[in-house]
Amino acid sequence: MLGNGRATIIEVDGPHHYRRTLKADDEDRDRHWLHCGIPTIRIAHEHTTSPTALKERLREDLTRTLFPPR
Secondary structure, eight states: OEETTEEOEEEEEOGGGGSHHHHHHHHHHHHHHHHTTOOEEEEEGGGGSOHHHHHHHHHHHHHHHHSOOO
């Protein structure tokens, strides 16, 4: 996702992402991208069942990530 001259990664995590090794892999990848200046927004799959709630959450997360207050 791009905006305001910034980029972010959005990942929806299914139940398998909560196993220890995959969680550690996800955290390593998130740290790598953040070191490159690209944050990751992670959304648990449980939060995708309501399109309205998901849209609001994405709006909040993207606003905070791509358009931070100066």
